[in-house]
Amino acid sequence: VIIAAKRAGRPNEFQGPETRRADQSCPFCAGQEHRTPPPTAVYHSGMAGGSSGLWQVRVVPNLFPALQEPGPFAPQHHGPYQWSRGVGVHEVLIESPRHVAHMSQQSDEEIDLTFRAYRDRIQAAGQVAGVAHALVFKNAGPAAGASLEHAHSHLTATPMVPALVREEMDGVRRHDRQYGRCVFCDMIQQEQRDLIRVLERTAHFIAFCPFASRFAGETWILPLQHACHFQQTSDECLPELGRLVRRSVQRLENALGRPAYNYVIHTAPFDIECKDHYHWHIEILPRIAKAGGFEWGTGYFINSVPPEEAALALRTVTPS
Numbered sequence: 001v002i003i004a005a006k007r008a009g010r011p012n013e014f015q016g017p018e019t020r021r022a023d024q025s026c027p028f029c030a031g032q033e034h035r036t037p038p039p040t041a042v043y044h045s046g047m048a049g050g051s052s053g054l055w056q057v058r059v060v061p062n063l064f065p066a067l068q069e070p071g072p073f074a075p076q077h078h079g080p081y082q083w084s085r086g087v088g089v090h091e092v093l094i095e096s097p098r099h100v101a102h103m104s105q106q107s108d109e110e111i112d113l114t115f116r117a118y119r120d121r122i123q124a125a126g127q128v129a130g131v132a133h134a135l136v137f138k139n140a141g142p143a144a145g146a147s148l149e150h151a152h153s154h155l156t157a158t159p160m161v162p163a164l165v166r167e168e169m170d171g172v173r174r175h176d177r178q179y180g181r182c183v184f185c186d187m188i189q190q191e192q193r194d195l196i197r198v199l200e201r202t203a204h205f206i207a208f209c210p211f212a213s214r215f216a217g218e219t220w221i222l223p224l225q226h227a228c229h230f231q232q233t234s235d236e237c238l239p240e241l242g243r244l245v246r247r248s249v250q251r252l253e254n255a256l257g258r259p260a261y262n263y264v265i266h267t268a269p270f271d272i273e274c275k276d277h278y279h280w281h282i283e284i285l286p287r288i289a290k291a292g293g294f295e296w297g298t299g300y301f302i303n304s305v306p307p308e309e310a311a312l313a314l315r316t317v318t319p320s
């Protein structure tokens, strides 16, 4: 648990669950740069090294960080408890200078630079003392935890490997011991045989609704070639990936009427010892049904839409 009392002061544009307060100006729009901390990275138009014109993507430290202290990570003991300062990184990636709320409104260039920023900032987080793992995630819509609607994502870097990632790594190790292969590579093979859960395949990536989907319309995107670290994705493949993610989100928007959703980039810990035991992937998690007592109490999920049905519906709505 991260206890971050300072985050209580952060602005919230959303009054109720769905409506945005109309009377506010947005701190992420071009012209409002003074309202966020100095950037850690800025990406400009026409950028393949160039730096002229208006910024397209801007990365800033979170003004209300959940984690922000430099390492080393040194847990203290207090009776049965362990605690530490909030070692880590918390950045916000602002994905357009224009006030746009939906990925479908972002230009190709904004998407390309956003995914380049994801990669660069994960690499930079790996250089911070005491950091073991970095997560990039997007919260879209108040029901998905967003407090501002302007298109943005977060990067958090933590001194411990998150429990969910550790659980996935354990699964990969178990499957490898039993069958001598990567379970994610095996899933890709199986999905290409079954086809009924596949949304789309590009030259280097595949998007499908996972066999054990926790949420209706849950979509996973994986590189076809085994790779443990997202941040090693090449310049050539990043635009292909970014646009596949945008198309996959558009499918959800078209089929489900712009639902709130999260996506997360699951990549291996920085420690290269872990590299054989992971296959990076992106999980897109529509937030239509709310988790209830069963989910909180068991860690299991009840999903009323089978992934085969979801995939059929998502395939038939053509992303615009």
Ligand SMILES: [Zn+2]
Pocket (backbone or CB within 6 Å): 026, 027, 028, 029, 098, 099, 100, 150
């Ligand atoms: Zn804005």
Ligand SMILES: [Zn+2]
Pocket (backbone or CB within 6 Å): 182, 183, 184, 185, 186, 225, 226, 227, 278, 279
């Ligand atoms: Zn693999």
Ligand SMILES: [Zn+2]
Pocket (backbone or CB within 6 Å): 168, 266, 281, 283
């Ligand atoms: Zn995962």
